[in-house]
Amino acid sequence: MSKQSIRHVYGACLTELGRKYPQLMVLDADLKESTQSIQFERVFPDRYIECGIAEQNMLCVAAGLALVGKIPVVHSFAAFIAMRACEQVRTSIAYPGLNVKIVGTHAGVTAGSAGTTHHALEDIAIMRAMAGMTVFVPGDARELEQVIAAAFVINGPVYIRLGAIDYEDVYRDSDQFISGRATLLRPGNDVTIMTTGHLMHAGVVAADILKDQHGISARVLQMASIKPLDHAAIVAAVRETAGIVTVEDHNILGGLGGAVCEAACAAGGARVERIGVKDGFCGVGSCAFLLQQQKVTVDSIVLAVLDICCQKRG
Amino acid sequence: MDQQRIGELVRVSARVRQLIVEVLICAGCGHPGGAFSSVDLMVGLYFHALRIDPKRPSAPDRDLFVLSKGHSSVGLYTVLHARGFLDEKTLMTFRQDGSALGGHPIKDKVPGIEVSTGSLGHGFSVAAGMALGIKKDGQAKRVFVMVGDGECQEGSVWEAAMFAAHYKLDNLVAIVDRNRIQIDGFTEDILALEPMVDKWEAFGWAVRRINGHSMTEIVAAMDALPLGKGRPSVIIADTVKGKGVSFMENNPAWHGGGISGANIEIARADTYWPGDKGV
Numbered sequence: 117m118s119k120q121s122i123r124h125v126y127g128a129c130l131t132e133l134g135r136k137y138p139q140l141m142v143l144d145a146d147l148k149e150s151t152q153s154i155q156f157e158r159v160f161p162d163r164y165i166e167c168g169i170a171e172q173n174m175l176c177v178a179a180g181l182a183l184v185g186k187i188p189v190v191h192s193f194a195a196f197i198a199m200r201a202c203e204q205v206r207t208s209i210a211y212p213g214l215n216v217k218i219v220g221t222h223a224g225v226t227a228g229s230a231g232t233t234h235h236a237l238e239d240i241a242i243m244r245a246m247a248g249m250t251v252f253v254p255g256d257a258r259e260l261e262q263v264i265a266a267a268f269v270i271n272g273p274v275y276i277r278l279g280a281i282d283y284e285d286v287y288r289d290s291d292q293f294i295s296g297r298a299t300l301l302r303p304g305n306d307v308t309i310m311t312t313g314h315l316m317h318a319g320v321v322a323a324d325i326l327k328d329q330h331g332i333s334a335r336v337l338q339m340a341s342i343k344p345l346d347h348a349a350i351v352a353a354v355r356e357t358a359g360i361v362t363v364e365d366h367n368i369l370g371g372l373g374g375a376v377c378e379a380a381c382a383a384g385g386a387r388v389e390r391i392g393v394k395d396g397f398c399g400v401g402s403c404a405f406l407l408q409q410q411k412v413t414v415d416s417i418v419l420a421v422l423d424i425c426c427q428k429r430g
Numbered sequence: 431m432d433q434q435r436i437g438e439l440v441r442v443s444a445r446v447r448q449l450i451v452e453v454l455i456c457a458g459c460g461h462p463g464g465a466f467s468s469v470d471l472m473v474g475l476y477f478h479a480l481r482i483d484p485k486r487p488s489a490p491d492r493d494l495f496v497l498s499k500g501h502s503s504v505g506l507y508t509v510l511h512a513r514g515f516l517d518e519k520t521l522m523t524f525r526q527d528g529s530a531l532g533g534h535p536i537k538d539k540v541p542g543i544e545v546s547t548g549s550l551g552h553g554f555s556v557a558a559g560m561a562l563g564i565k566k567d568g569q570a571k572r573v574f575v576m577v578g579d580g581e582c583q584e585g586s587v588w589e590a591a592m593f594a595a596h597y598k599l600d601n602l603v604a605i606v607d608r609n610r611i612q613i614d615g616f617t618e619d620i621l622a623l624e625p626m627v628d629k630w631e632a633f634g635w636a637v638r639r640i641n642g643h644s645m646t647e648i649v650a651a652m653d654a655l656p657l658g659k660g661r662p663s664v665i666i667a668d669t670v671k672g673k674g675v676s677f678m679e680n681n682p683a684w685h686g687g688g689i690s691g692a693n694i695e696i697a698r699a700d701t702y703w704p705g706d707k708g709v
Contacts, residue, residue: 141566165562165597171557173589180559183545184494184567188559204586207549208556212537 117212119282122314123221125257127152129264130189134160137187137268143178145171150280151191151221171196175204175218181332182214187268191226193275194220194236202242209273210246217267218275219244223253224284224313224365225398225406226279232397236277240312241370244343250274250278250295251342253372255316258285259340262293270295277313281403284317286338296344307421308353308360312372314340314362315412322417332392334421339372341378350379359387359424365407368392387427389420431554439645442474444703447674449508449521451689452698457504457525458688460533462678464578465505467609467642467669471585474648475605477572479655484514487541487645493571494560498553499578500534501686506543507531510700515542543571550582552605553577560596561602561662572655574603580612583621588633595634602662603655603704604635607642609671613685628668635664675700 134140134156143165148154157164157395167174172190178188185209190197197220198205209216220239222413227234244251250270254260261279267274276376290301301316302323323334335357337349353360362373380386391412398406407413446469454460476482497506504524511521514559520540523529530539534548544560547553557575564571581587594602608626610617617623630637636658640647648667657663671685674680675697689697 141563158680162566167593168589168596170586170589170593172551172586173558173593174584176555176590177559177593179545179552180556180561181555181563182559184560184563186563186566203549204552204555207546207550322507359581 119284120339122257122260122278123150123152123280125260126219126264127155127259130310131155131159133264133268134163139147139185140187141181142189142191143167143174145169145174145196148179149194151219162259164391170241171201172204175201176208177226178216179208179212179214179230180189182216186231186234187215188218188341189217189219191219191221193234194223195234198236198239198242198275206246210248213248213272213391215256215271216273218273219278221273221278222280223277224279225393226281226314226365226405228280229400236384237367237393239277240366240371240372241365241374244375245370248272248405249343251277252340253277253313253342254293255311255313256283258287258291259293259299259338262269266293266295277327279314283314284380286316286320293340295341296346297341297348298339298346300337301334304335304336304355306332306334306358307424308335308337308357309363309417309421310337310360310372311363313343313365313426314363318414318417319363322377325414325418326421330422331346331397332421332425340342342372342375345375345379350376351383354380354383354386354420358428359389361389361391361420361424363412363417366392369395369397387424389424390414391420436645436649438670439477439649441474441703442477443470443645444689444701446473446508446512447701448703449511450504451675451701453504453508453521453524454689455541455694456512456522458690459525459686460504460688461686462504462675463611463671463684464499464502464607464609464687466673466675466678467671468502468576469673470643470645470648471576471607471667471669472505473606474645474652476509476513478649479652480574481571484542487515491569491571494544496553496557496573496575497535497547498557498575499550499581500547500553503531503535506535510540510542516540524611540545541652550578550581551586554587557592558599558602561594561599565599565601572592572601572603574605576605576607579606579608579617579623581624582637591630591633591635598660599662600656600658600660604662604664606664606666608666609669610686611671611680611682612701613682615682630666631662634661636661637664637666639666639668642669643673
C-alpha cells in the first residue's frame with residue numbers, strides 16, 4: 117500500500133472536471149495552496165475567483181453564480197467553511213437547493229499542530245443536519261475520484277470533507293463508491309465496523325488483525341456517503357452481526373456514529389460503539405498523536421469488537 | 431424626463447401604498463415601515479429602470495433584482511402585482527397559512543422573485559455573485575439589489591462591497607434604503623452608520639445620494655447608471671420609515687406589525703390620492 121496527499125489528488129481531479137464542465141467555477145478564501153484549488157487556477161485562471169479572507173461573502177457569491185447557471189466549487193478549511201459561513205450555506209445554498217459544491221479541507225484533527233482553531237470536529241454534524249445537503253467523506257485517492265465524479269452528477273449542494281494528511285490507499289479495483297451506498301471492504305458476520313474518511317484504512321487493518329489473530333470475521337463498511345446514508349446496510353448489520361463499531365475523525369456526537377445510532381435504533385436497536393473524539397477539543401500535536409490521544413486507533417477498534425463479541429457470548 | 435412620466439410613476443406609488451395598506455389589514459402582520467420607506471424606489475425600479483417583462487419572467491436577458499432587505503417583502507409583492515407579475519388574489523394571501531408569499535421572499539414560489547432573502551447581508555453577496563457570473567458570460571443585463579441601512583451593520587455587507595469593487599462589477603447597482611430606523615430604534619443610536627457616502631466611496635463604489643421620495647431624483651439616478659466606469663454603483667436613498675402612513679412615519683415601533691382597529695381608517699385616509707377613487 118502507498119499513501120497519497122488527498123488534497124493534491126483532489127486538485128488534479130477538480131482540474132480534470134474543469135475540462136468536462138465549462139460552467140464550473142472555483143472559489144477560494146486565501147487558501148489556494150492549502151486546499152490545492154491552485155491547480156485549477158493554473159489551468160483556468162478566468163474561471164477562478166479569489167475571494168480573500170471573507171468566507172461568508174464567498175458562500176453567497178457562489179449562490180449568486182449558481183443562480184446564473186454556473187457550477188461553483190468553494191474551498192476553505194472545514195472549520196471555516198462549515199462554521200464561519202454556516203448560515204450562508206444553510207439559507208442561501210441548501211434552502212434554495214443550489215448547485216454549489218462545498219469542499220472543506222483540514223477536517224477532523226488532520227490540521228494537527230495548528231491546534232483547535234483549525235480542527236473541524238463538528239462539520240459532518242452541521243452539514244448533515246441541513247435539509248437537501250449531500251455529505252461525502254472519502255477515504256482514499258480512488259474513492260475521492262469517484263466521490264467527486266458523483267458530486268457533479270447531483271444537481272444540488274454537496275459537502276465534500278477532506279483531510280490535510282496523506283491517505284493510505286485502500287480501494288481495490290473492484291471497490292466502488294455509489295452515493296447512498298456503503299462500500300463493503302471486508303465481508304464478515306460477527307461484528308460490523310463502519311468507517312468514514314481516512315479512518316477507512318484503520319478499519320480494514322483492524323478487521324485483518326481480528327481475523328488473523330482472533331478468528332473473528334468483521335464486516336467492514338466504508339460510509340463515505342454520510343448523507344444519503346445507506347440505511348439498508350445498517351439494517352443488515354443490526355440483523356446479521358452482534359454489533360456495530362463506528363470510526364471517525366469527528367466528534368462522536370452527530371457525525372457517523374450519531375447517524376448510525378439513529379438508523380440502528382429505527383431498525384430495532386443494536387449495540388453501537390462509537391470511536392471518535394469524545395465531545396472534547398484536541399490540543400496540539402500531529403494528527404497521529406491526537407488520534408492516539410483520543411483513542412481513535414486500530415487497537416481501539418479491535419478492542420471494541422472483542423468487547424462486543426465477549427458480551428454477546430455472555 | 432417629462433412631467434407626464436414622473437406623474438405616472440408617482441400615481442403608481444400612491445396606488446402601491448394603498449394596496450400595501452389593504453394587504454397589511456388582511457394579513458394582520460408584516461413589516462410596514464421598511465416597505466413604505468422603499469415604495470417610491472421600488473416603483474422607480476419596476477416601472478422605469480428594470481428591463482423586465484411580466485409576460486416573460488424568466489427571460490434570459492432580463493435584469494435581476496434582489497431584495498436583500500427581505501423583510502420588506504410586502505412592498506415587493508405589491509409592486510410585482512402592480513407590474514403584472516402577480517394576481518390580486520395571490521397578493522392577498524400574504525403570510526396566510528400555506529401561502530407562497532412569506533414574510534420574507536421565497537424564490538420560485540411566484541414569478542419575479544429571483545432569490546430567497548430575509549437573512550440580512552446574504553442577498554447583497556448573492557447579487558454580487560450574479561453580477562460576476564453575468565460579467566464572465568459577457569452579458570449586458572444588470573443586477574439591482576436593495577439593501578437596508580440597518581443591514582449595513584452586517585460585516586458580510588462590507589466583504590461584498592470590497593468584492594464587488596475588486597472585481598469591477600459595474601453591472602451591479604445597490605440601493606440603500608436609508609430610513610434611519612431599525613427594530614430596536616434609530617440606527618445612529620444603535621450602531622452608527624454615517625458617514626455613509628464616505629464609507630461606500632472608500633470601498634470603491636460610485637455613489638449618489640438622493641431623496642428616496644422624490645421620483646424625479648430616483649429616475650435621474652437610475653438613468654445615470656452606471657454611476658462610474660469600472661465601479662459598482664450605489665444609490666443611497668434618504669427615506670422616511672413608514673412613509674405615507676401618519677402614525678408609522680419615523681416611528682421605530684412600526685418596523686413590524688399589522689394594521690387593525692382604528693388604524694385602518696387612518697391608514698386608508700393617509701394613503702388617499704387626490705383625484706383617486708380608491709383602490
